[in-house]
């Protein structure tokens with residue numbers, strides 16, 4: 171068979187639980203999930219929708235798109251829904267990249283941008299982070315006539331850093347109209363800084379080359395259902411809608427997403443839990459003499475020396491966290507916030523590992 175070399179050589183995803191032995195014994199702090207679980211309203215909606223599982227879903231996600239549009243002051247034509255935002259990253263690459271095209275992204279950001287670019291035979295142009303955040307002037311300088319896409323992750327996974335409104339707007343002003351900027355805002359609900367950029371007005375003003383990528387997997391606690399969405403210009407959204415599989419968003423996901431949007435209390439509780447966890451981890455890690463990167467998300471990255479060895483040590487004590495060497499950040503690990511007990515447990519384990 172004629173396998174494509176650039177797909178055959180991609181690293182395979184290694185599920186944390188399989189590397190780590192019996193799943194029940196491990197506390198998973200490696201995927202930035204919501205330890206409080208989904209909204210009870212979402213759970214009830216999933217249960218109610220289950221009886222309709224013999225029917226295909228609404229291929230247009232009509233009610234969910236309308237609700238998302240209303241929240242943003244946009245029309246449904248500005249919204250597309252997906253089987254997780256990861257699917258949209260693949261779709262964007264499928265829809266825009268030819269072999270040899272360039273995609274500008276940070277080195278030390280969400281790994282899917284790199285993998286999906288390589289999968290299409292396109293060329294990643296990776297720009298090092300500055301102070302652990304996106305170096306937007308350097309990314310603007312990296313644009314060439316071959317650039318088709320730019321990925322900006324704000325807040326950034328895995329460093330937890332953000333870029334403010336002024337620098338993001340200055341960056342957008344330097345991007346030519348025919349280059350699509352994908353702002354991945356998977357963690358926006360956790361952002362703290364008062365000047366975190368609200369880019370919805372850009373879309374209301376008709377900006378054609380900006381897509382805001384969001385997900386229900388993080389603060390909404392629906393990672394297992396696979397539900398993402400994006401806001402963009404109607405022409406761009408219509409183009410992506412043609413490229414996607416017809417029934418990419420399940421009936422259960424649509425129902426759960428709609429119900430989750432109505433539960434402001436769950437959102438506030440999840441955010442408060444992340445805020446408290448962040449304070450706890452920053453204090454404790456500093457207490458160990460480490461220098462954690464100030465985070466605006468539901469996880470924290472911290473330099474520990476040998477990231478692989480520290481992760482092994484934590485795994486042996488029952489905790490999976492993420493080594494970041496493979497993300498271009500050797501020496502760092504990323505710890506997702508868990509329940510209070512899990513947070514205390516992983517910190518006790520880390521103390522032991524560092525002292526051993």
Ligand SMILES: Cc1ncc(COP(=O)(O)O)c(C=O)c1O
Pocket residue numbers: 201202253254255256257280323326327354356357384385386387393396397398
């Ligand atoms: C920055 C970023 N974007 C996208 C995703 C994918 O999210 P989803 O579960 O919606 O596919 C993740 C998941 O970890 C992420 O961290």
